[in-house]
Amino acid sequence: MAEPKDHKLFIKSRFAKRGIYWLPNLFTIAALFAGFYAIVQAVGGRFEQAAIAIFVALVLDGLDGRVARLTHTQSAFGAELDSLSDMVSFGVAPALVVYVWALKDFAAMQTVPLLGPWLSTKLGWIAAFVYCACAALRLARFNTNIDVVDKRFFQGMPSPAAAAVVAGLVLAMTEYQVKGADVKWLAWGLTLVAGLTMVSNLRYYSGKDINLRKSVPFSAVVAIALGFVLLISFAGTLPELLFTLFALYGLSGYALWVYDKLRGKRLPPPAAPG
Numbered sequence: 121m122a123e124p125k126d127h128k129l130f131i132k133s134r135f136a137k138r139g140i141y142w143l144p145n146l147f148t149i150a151a152l153f154a155g156f157y158a159i160v161q162a163v164g165g166r167f168e169q170a171a172i173a174i175f176v177a178l179v180l181d182g183l184d185g186r187v188a189r190l191t192h193t194q195s196a197f198g199a200e201l202d203s204l205s206d207m208v209s210f211g212v213a214p215a216l217v218v219y220v221w222a223l224k225d226f227a228a229m230q231t232v233p234l235l236g237p238w239l240s241t242k243l244g245w246i247a248a249f250v251y252c253a254c255a256a257l258r259l260a261r262f263n264t265n266i267d268v269v270d271k272r273f274f275q276g277m278p279s280p281a282a283a284a285v286v287a288g289l290v291l292a293m294t295e296y297q298v299k300g301a302d303v304k305w306l307a308w309g310l311t312l313v314a315g316l317t318m319v320s321n322l323r324y325y326s327g328k329d330i331n332l333r334k335s336v337p338f339s340a341v342v343a344i345a346l347g348f349v350l351l352i353s354f355a356g357t358l359p360e361l362l363f364t365l366f367a368l369y370g371l372s373g374y375a376l377w378v379y380d381k382l383r384g385k386r387l388p389p390p391a392a393p394g
Contacts, residue, residue, distance in 0.1 A: 157170075174287040178283065214282070223311070247308045255282070273323040276324070282370070289363060292362075295359040
């Protein structure tokens with residue numbers, strides 16, 4: 121006996137919907153794979169590939185939400201999966217990459233005055249763990265504050281940006297064949313600052329209120345073009361450019377805090393982290 125036509129249409133429609141809902145999650149899984157790949161490459165001593173993989177995860181993480189909104193396939197499952205993927209790609213992966221690249225060398229150095237032998241040899245993994253823990257705390261804060269905050273600003277530096285700063289340092293130094301052991305103190309300080317900035321109350325512009333359909337003054341377009349020219353001029357290679365861009369974004373939160381203090385304004389409620 122032949123199946124009713126409407127029954128076949130129902131099955132086809134159901135599977136089509138399930139396929140659409142998997143689309144943004146595929147981008148999230150791809151970002152998760154990039155983070156895992158970064159860890160594997162770091163363990164194998166291929167730090168350039170590890171850093172590049174973190175930037176790939178950053179791009180994929182930016183796409184999954186946009187794909188979900190464009191296809192109207194947002195879901196609670198997708199949001200939870202995205203948070204778990206972010207923890208791996210922007211929490212665990214950068215911490216492990218920078219640890220294997222530079223911070224593990226603290227275990228072989230002599231005792232630092234005033235710190236003692238135990239703390240001196242543990243400085244590397246302490247900084248890596250602080251970064252990883254701060255990424256987890258940031259994601260937890262984001263999940264609890266998402267519905268009650270100003271969407272125009274992030275509260276603290278977004279975890280993808282913090283990961284890009286750490287990975288950008290590794291990529292830029294590797295471009296010039298600088299070993300992590302030679303800049304371990306720089307890597308240590310940057311890792312700590314990036315981690316603590318994630319859980320700070322500094323405001324970071326999210327860009328979510330930008331309307332690409334809205335007209336802007338011609339001078340604004342010229343200023344943006346000149347900004348790109350200056351960045352490319354001072355940062356001659358792509359690794360330098362990426363590190364410079366995300367480092368400037370990281371500093372923008374501190375600059376905005378100073379600006380608000382100088383103007384004597386009361387800071388508005390902090391926005392959700394990204």
